[in-house]
Amino acid sequence: MSGDDSVEDQVAAQAPANPGAALKAAREAIGVSRREVAQALNLSVETLTAIEDNDADGMPDLVFARGYVRSYAKLLELDPEPLVAMLATAVTQRMPAARASTFKGGNKVVLIGAGLLVLILLAALLAVLLSGDTQEDAATVDERPSTAIAEAPGVSAPTASELAMDDTPTEFVPAAEEMAIDAVLEDPGAEPDSDASGEEVSAAVPPVAAARRITPQGDAELAIEFTADCWVEVRSLAGDRLYSRLGTATRPINLVGEAPFRVRLGYAPGASLRFNGEPVPLVAHTVDNVANLVVGQ
C-alpha cells in the first residue's frame, strides 16, 4: 500500500466534501479493495462502507469513527488530521438536530415536539368536525342530494390508469368558505401527489395559490369547487389532455386557458363548475354521476 505524493496530491486536488470520499479515492488510486482495508484495520466491511459513504446511520460513535478514519488514513499514508477534522463537520452536518438532542435535554425537546404535534392534530380534527357540519348546510342550500357527501368519491368515471396517477389523500374537508378562497388561489405548482403532511397544514391554514394556466394563450377561466372528491379531466376540443387531477374539498381547481374545454367530472354531484365566473349547470350533462360537457364553445 504505497501512498506516494501523487496520490496525496490527487486526493487533495479533488477536495471532496467528506473524509470518506477522500479515503475511498486514495484507496482506489492505489488499487486496494475495501475488504483488504477492512482486514488490515480489523473492521467490518459494513463499517468501512459507512465511513467511505459518510453514512451517519451506519457509522459508529463519533469518537470511534474518528479513530477509524485516523487509522485508515495512516494505513494509506495520508495525513489523518485534516480528514479527522473534516469528519467532525461532515457528521455534524449530516446528523439531524433530533439525533443530537437525544443526549442532553433530549426528553424535553421530544416532549415539547410531541405536545405540539398533538395540538396540531387536535386542531385538524376540530377543523374536520366543523367542516362536516357546514358542508351539510351547503349541500341543502344547493339542493343537492345530501347523501352524496356521505357517499364514496366518484370512482366510476375515470379509468383505472387515470386513477393510478393520483394518490392524493382525502381525509381533510374544510369549511365551504375556506374552499372558496382556495378555489381562487390555487397553487400553480401543486403536484397531484403532494404528501399527507402538506394536507395537514392546509387543513389548518388555507393555502395561498393562483390560477393555473393550461394552454399558452387564452383567458377563459374555469373554476371547479368540490364538496366531495371528484376526478377532473380537462381536454382541448381536439382531445388533447390539458389537465387531470382528483379535486378535493381542500383543493379546488382554478384553470386559465383557451376555450373551449372538454370537461369530465367523475363525481358531478360533488362538484360545481364556473366558466368565466358564470355557474355552469351540470345536471343536464350527468349520467351515473359522471358529467361530460364542453364549455366555452
Next chain:
Amino acid sequence: MLKYIRGLFSRDLSIDLGTANTLIYVREQGIVLNEPSVVAIRVQGNQKTVAAVGLDAKRMLGRTPGNITAIRPLKDGVIADFLVTEKMLKYFIAKVHENSFIRPSPRVLVCVPCKSTEVERRAIRESALSAGARDVRLIEEPMAAAIGAGLPVHEAVGTMVVDIGGGTTEIAIISLNGVVYSDTIRVGGDRFDEAIVAYVRRTQGSLIGEATAERIKQEIGAAYPQKDVREIDVRGRNLAEGVPRSFALNSNEILEALQEPLSMIVQGVKSALEQCPPELASDIAETGFVLTGGGALLRDLDVLLAEETGLPVIIAEDPLTCVARGGGKALEMMDKAGNADLLSTE
C-alpha cells in the same frame, strides 16, 4: 467555615496525579497545568526545603549536587513519598490560582489507579486535603480516561480503555458508568525507559540516564517494525573505558529493547478480553478499544495491539490529557446528576 469562604474564591479542579506528569484541569478553562511529577528537595543540615517543582525539578533529575535530591514522589501510580506529594500538590494548586488574593481551597477530584489499595487512596486524599483542598473526591483513572476520550460510558454498551501512563497501564471495561473489569499492570512509560537503559548497557556497554532514555523513546521508539529505520546519536558513559562516548541507535534496536514491557501490555489486554463478559466482549469486538495516556504516543503501538488482538484499536485524541479532562467532565456530571457518589470510587 474558613475553608468554605476560601472555596468561593477557588475553582474546581481535576487532578491527574500521574507517576510521570501531573495535569490539572480547571472547569471551563481546560488543562491549565501539565508538569512532570518531580520535586527537588534541598537538604540543609536537618532542614529540608523544596528547591524546585515540576519542569524545573525535572531538569535537575540526575544532575543534582549532593545537597539537592530530585525525586519523583509517585511510583506505580501511587504515593511513594507522602510529604513530598503534599508539597507538590500545594505548589500546583497555588500555581493554578496564581492570580487570587485569598489562599485557595478548591474542590478537587483526583484520579487514582483502579488497583490501588485503601491505604494508598487514603494517602492521596489526605495529601490533597493537606495541600488545601476543601473537598476531595476520587475517580478511577480508566473511567476518567474513558470520559476524557469521549467514550459513551453511560450507555449499556461495553467499551474498553487502555490507559498507558508513566508507571502503570490501566485496562478497564466500562458499561453504564461503572467499571465491569479492571486491571493494573505495573508497566508504563518508565518501564520503557528502563528497558532502553538496560538494552544500551547490554549491547553498547554504555550507561545512559533516564532522561536520555526517554528522549530516545520519544524520537525513535516504536512498537512495531518500521519501514523507515530512524537513527539517533546518543552520548553515555562507557562502562569499560569509564569515559563518555557517543554512539548511534536505530529504531529497530529500540523495538527489540521494548519487547518485554510491550509483551506485558499485550498480555494484560488479552487477559482482560478473556475475562470480559460475553455481551460486552461482542460490543468491544465491534468497536475495538481505545488507547489513552502518554504510552499511546509510542509509534505504532495501536498497530501492534490490533495485530495481537485482532480488534480495531484507536488512539484517543490528545491521549496525554484524557484522564485530567475526563476528571473535569466527571466533576460536571456529578454536579448535574446531583449525586456526589456518581462515578466516585469510595
